Amino acid sequence: MTETSGRSWTLLTNHGRVLLLVARDPDARLRDLAEAAGITERAAQTIVGDLEEAGYLTRQRSGRRNHYVVHRRRPFRHPAEADHSVGELLDVFTDD
Secondary structure, three states, X not given: OEEEOOEEEOOOOHHHHHHHHHHHOOOOOHHHHHHHHOOOHHHHHXXXXXXXXXXXXXXXXXXXXXXXXXXXXXXXXXXXXXXXXHHHHHHHHOOO
């Protein structure tokens, strides 16, 4: 993380970061997502719920684990980027 004027910040939000992590590993546990994103497990759970509610991913039970399906065609939420799909962002950061 880079410091600017004594404040630290990143370009991606935690929601964006968790979506990228899920796209990279659809079978990741919440604990693993939280650790990779540098957030609490509770925060990861809330973010996954937000992403699911907004239609960016679907959670499927597979035994005791979750499997996630990312909906790449969903548009960005902000009007300034709404003409782009999240799949375009995922393509930049994933091998898919």
